[in-house]
Amino acid sequence: MKTLKYGLAVALLGTASHAFAQYQADALRFSQSQPVGTARTLGIGGASAAVGGDYGSVLVNPAGLGMFQRSEFSFSPGFSLLDSDAKAFGNTSTDSRSNLNVASAGVVFARRRPDGDGSAWRSGSFGLGITRTASYNQLFRYGGRPERNQDIFQRLSENQNAALDDLAYNTYLTEEDQQGTYIPEDFYYTGDLNQRETVRTSGSTTQFDLAYGASYLDKLYIGAGLGITSVRYETENTLTADAIAPVDPRSAFQSLTLRDAISTRGAGLNLRLGLIYRPVDAVRIGASVQTPTYLQFNETYNSSLQTQFNRPITVGGQSYQSARSSIDPNLAEYALTTPFKATGGVAVVIGKYGFVSGDVEYLNYSSARLHNYNNNQYDFSADNNDIKDLQQSAVNLRVGGELRADIFRVRLGYAYYGDPNKNSPIDQSRNYLTGGLGMRQNNFFVDVAGVYGKGNSLYTPYRIYAPDGNTPVVKVTDKQFTTTLTAGFLF
DSSP states (O other), X not given: OBOOOHHHHHHHHHTOBOTTOOHHXXXXXXXXXOSOSSHHHHHTTXXXXXXXXXXXXXXXXXGGGXXXXXXXXXXXEEEEEEXXXXXXXXXXXXXXXXXXXXXXXXXXXXXXXXXXXXXXXXXXXXXXXXXXXXXXXEEEEEEEOOOTTTSHHHHHTSOOSBHHHHHHHHTTSOEEETTEEEOOGGGOOOSXXXXXXXXXXXXXXXXXXXXXXXXXXXXXXXXXXXXEEEEEEEEEEEEEEEEOSSOOTTOOEEEEEEEEEEEEEEEEEEEEEEEEEEEETTEEEEEEEEOOXXXXXXXXXXXXXXXXXXXXXEETTEEEEEEEEEOOOEEEEEEEEOOOEEEEEEEEEOXXXXXXXXXXXXXXXXXXXXXXXXXOOOOOHHHHHHHHHHBOEEEEEEEEEEEEETTEEEEEEEEEEOOOBTTOSSOOOEEEEEEEEEEEOSSEEEEEEEEEEEEEEEEOSOOOOSTTOOOOOEEEEEEEEEEEEEEEEEO
């Protein structure tokens, strides 16, 4: 028979910490990007730092606006298919999901001076529009029989002052005394658990850009841009554990279901400066820098735990066949400064037959910083130390080319995004293969691109700190294919 200390449970619940207080992971997530833009830019692997003449280059190098000869409008819807393989407890599970999106939409107003008017500044273009810079859509699940020193009961035996500990206490899974938290005798369980979890995330980062680019003697192109960023991120995790027969007769435990949900909204700003120099007609050299993006977030967290018993248990003179507890929505506010970004690129134009281009991009993920705002008193020093200790600088490489035949275009590209994690047990870099087709006429163009991306990541549902403990780690392999169509007209 259990005797719960209700006063202590309520006191703990009032100060429960965020069960997913992994702000270092949030900082990394919102600092990463992927090949983005119009179908033309995506078709060449995003290697657009020195190409110009396409709205897709605005996000990388606004100097490319200076190459526009005419005004244009473009719209780029996309469709993504995502497969995820999750490996844990000796098993591998595969899940899929799809997503419709708007990759970009933009308008460029170009003004070019008449030839022979004597002005060194030949043209200028103002562009504005939106671009989806990151996607957070993912679905994976894993399951199996964890080792006894890594299952959910091992985690519950360690009071880590998190919401999960309060939920376990309120659903009669744990008790406390002067020695600490322990699993009571009527829940003592010596058999194996069938433990599984489903993780579903959704959302994206979208950036609204205002940019201007100008041409000096059609040799030097300079540009600047302001990015207004909007972030939406949702995650819902459902972890279940069931007793596997034969069950220890001393144990009343049958199953538990833990549900966690996080909803994050954010907004921020960044600035970009860039230039493209054309020493000869066939060669273009581009460079750009982007300031750190300053973002402010509002995050809402919900969690609940349901416990089922294989026989009625008595608590405080009352009999229970099941128990459920939840926490009130927990609102957190914080700010993030993402890393500074520097990009350089070269494009070689092969007459009227097309071009090849390549970009190198550098950013230091360990320089991201979390901050307080709106009088939030949370101390982020430990999280910022984790960022410095666990993350590193990375180099992103992008190469691509376009072949022209009359009004038709054929494009190929490749992009490599370096591993942002220091001392990771697996390679977490990402690779993208891209290709596309296009048709361009005097006042209208249409392009289509396909991007195949693959990368690995690690997921930890909870941490175990016991000397003989074994924190469960799930290896997730994501494979995504995205098709983007861009339609535009010139005016």
